Amino acid sequence: MWSYIGYLGIFWLSILVIKLTRFLYLHMRPSSLHRYKYNKGSELSWAFVTGSSDGIGLGLAHELAQSGFNIILHGRNPTKLEGVRRTLGQEYPQSEIRVIVADVSDSAQMQMRISSIVEELRHLHLTVLINNIGGPPPLMKPLYKPFAANIDTDVEGMLNMNIRFTIYLTRALLPHLTKNQKPSLIINIGSFADVGMPWLSMYSGTKAFINGWSSALARELKAEKKRVEVLAIVPVRVTDVSFRKEAPTLVQPNVRTFARASLQKVGCGRHVVAGYWVHDVVISLLSLLP
Structure with missing residues (x-):
């Protein structure tokens, strides 16, 4: 009997060692971001970051510019975007910074705005697309409420x-990213809310979609031998976002720390990962809850 218990203990210890090794590899390995920074003649690679006037998107724009990419910023507030453009231009003079203003909460105008974005990017050497935009629509109040209390504009805005x-933007830009059969990168920013949070059912559902779609798209492009890496990043909680200006902590890093850690995951071989090591621990603990 004791021998069976011993074998069982060795089995679980082996699993623990494997998981710990995978955890350490994921969060300590060097990034492969450099694969997507290659010149086209004299033109540097461009990275397009949606929702980049604040929060995680802004942090990613900073880190990408610091890594030598040209940056296209996107948001709905032209004043904030212009301020970010000036700041990035001063901090990273080697990078060219452009701005695209587009409010995407209105489905009636969405296809027209996406067509306009694609036209603006058509002649650029685009190698990185970061789909960061997300969250509740601007007019949705309150955020936390029963599913049945969501009105039509809440549902449409959230979707x-x-x-x-x-998905429309990615579909429109995918031919541009794959046309030269050179490496390109798509990062989708999800949320730990994908576990299914009560009174946030619509938001949770949309973020679960992003993770599932990212995995499916990554496998599809690999099967088609397209040189496009697709990676979904799952954050828990960060500071320096529009609705939270608290001091950073170990569990709640600022957006620059989170962005740097997230870009380090590029090339890790997984499709959906926590961008920051403490968030990975938190998500693992949350998965144990009933």
Whole structure:
């Protein structure tokens, strides 16, 4: 009997060692971001970051510019975007910074705006697309409420912000990313809310879609031998976002720390990962709850 218990203990210890090794490899390995930074003649690679006037998108724009990419910023507030453009231009003079203003919460105008975006990017050497835009629509109040209390504009706005714009934009830009058979990268920003949070059912559902779609798209492009890496990043909680200006902590890093850690995951071989090591621990613990 004791021998069986011993074998069982060795089995579980082996699983623990494997999981710990995978965890350490994921969060300590060097990034492969450099694969997507290659010149086309004298033109540097461009990275397009949606929802980049604040929060995680802004942090990613900073880190990409610091890594030597040209940056296209996107948001709906032209004043904020221009301020970000000036700041990035001063901090990273080697990078060219452009701005695209587009409010994507209205489905009636979405296809027209996506066509306009694609036209603006058509002649650029685009190698990185980061689908960061997301969250509740601007007019949705309150955020936390029973599913049945969501009105039509809440539903449409949530789908537009978190699903429709991302998939329509990615579909429109995919031919541009794959046309030269050179490496390109798509990063989709999800959320730990995908576990299914009560009174946030629509938001949780849209973020679960992003993770599932990212995995499916990654496998599809690999099967088609397209040189496009697709990676979904799952954050838990960060500071320096529009609705949270708290001091950073170990569990709640600022957006620059989170963005840097997230870009380090590029090339890790997985499709959906926590961008920051403490968030990975938190998500693992949450998965143990009933």
